[in-house]
Amino acid sequence: MKKFYLLALIVWFSFTGCETAKSIMDSVGTRNGNLTNAEVVQGLKEALEFGTDSATTHLSRLDGFYKDAMIKILMPSEAQNVEKTLRNAGLGSVVDKAVLSMNRAAEDASKYVGNIFINAIKQMTIQDAFGILRGGDMAATNYLRDKTTVQLTSAFTPIVAKSLNNTNATKYWKDVFTTYNRFSNKPVNTDLTAYVTQKALEGLFYKIGLEEQHIRKDPLARVTDILKKVFGNQNGNAF
Numbered sequence: 001m002k003k004f005y006l007l008a009l010i011v012w013f014s015f016t017g018c019e020t021a022k023s024i025m026d027s028v029g030t031r032n033g034n035l036t037n038a039e040v041v042q043g044l045k046e047a048l049e050f051g052t053d054s055a056t057t058h059l060s061r062l063d064g065f066y067k068d069a070m071i072k073i074l075m076p077s078e079a080q081n082v083e084k085t086l087r088n089a090g091l092g093s094v095v096d097k098a099v100l101s102m103n104r105a106a107e108d109a110s111k112y113v114g115n116i117f118i119n120a121i122k123q124m125t126i127q128d129a130f131g132i133l134r135g136g137d138m139a140a141t142n143y144l145r146d147k148t149t150v151q152l153t154s155a156f157t158p159i160v161a162k163s164l165n166n167t168n169a170t171k172y173w174k175d176v177f178t179t180y181n182r183f184s185n186k187p188v189n190t191d192l193t194a195y196v197t198q199k200a201l202e203g204l205f206y207k208i209g210l211e212e213q214h215i216r217k218d219p220l221a222r223v224t225d226i227l228k229k230v231f232g233n234q235n236g237n238a239f
Contacts, residue, residue, distance in 0.1 A: 035230060041129040043230030045121050048140055050223070051211035052117040059207060060110040066103035071203030073102045073196060082180050098169050102192075105163035106200035109156040113204070116155060120147040133230070137216055141209040152201055160200065161193040
């Protein structure tokens with residue numbers, strides 16, 4: 001009788017697509033291996049919350065970008081000749097201050113992204129969750145990147161711009177590279193804010209990706225019961 005009841009619900013939901021039917025199915029506990037759909041969604045949401053919180057907390061600290069060799073924001077490759085010329089002319093300290101200011105701007109902007117990630121995580125569907133669970137080591141990170149990049153860019157840009165202006169980095173950049181571009185066949189982008197925003201987001205998602213891989217591969221990183229259950233099943237035969 002129970003099997004007949006569940007079958008009837010499945011047929012009803014498939015034909016109506018009704019949210020009420022979906023809610024009933026979740027409460028009954030549609031199972032995938034040893035997990036219900038609700039457990040999979042909850043587990044993936046918790047993993048994303050832990051990953052984004054850990055990454056943003058680390059990056060928003062003093063030297064979160066500046067002293068991390070993997071994500072430290074440096075002069076763009078097209079500006080390396082300019083940087084070399086300045087250093088040879090005894091102006092290395094000017095370059096160093098510009099690099100420091102770019103990283104400080106990224107660290108400052110990282111303090112204000114929490115709500116954007118929370119909203120994206122709340123919107124996760126069952127289909128999203130199973131796609132992430134069965135995906136590669138960066139599936140959750142890629143989900144967040146797709147859902148939040150536009151909003152993050154909008155949020156980062158004014159914060160980065162303000163921070164760069166406070167350290168005179170924007171003025172330095174425009175003065176030096178506007179002059180350089182007059183004589184170069186490969187102009188440097190004089191929009192420092194756009195460059196730092198892009199590099200800051202790259203660093204942010206790099207760190208989130210590391211957190212995701214940590215949770216997927218290291219049982220000790222699964223600090224709640226639902227994380228242990230969801231990712232433990234993933235390593236077994238349930239999926």
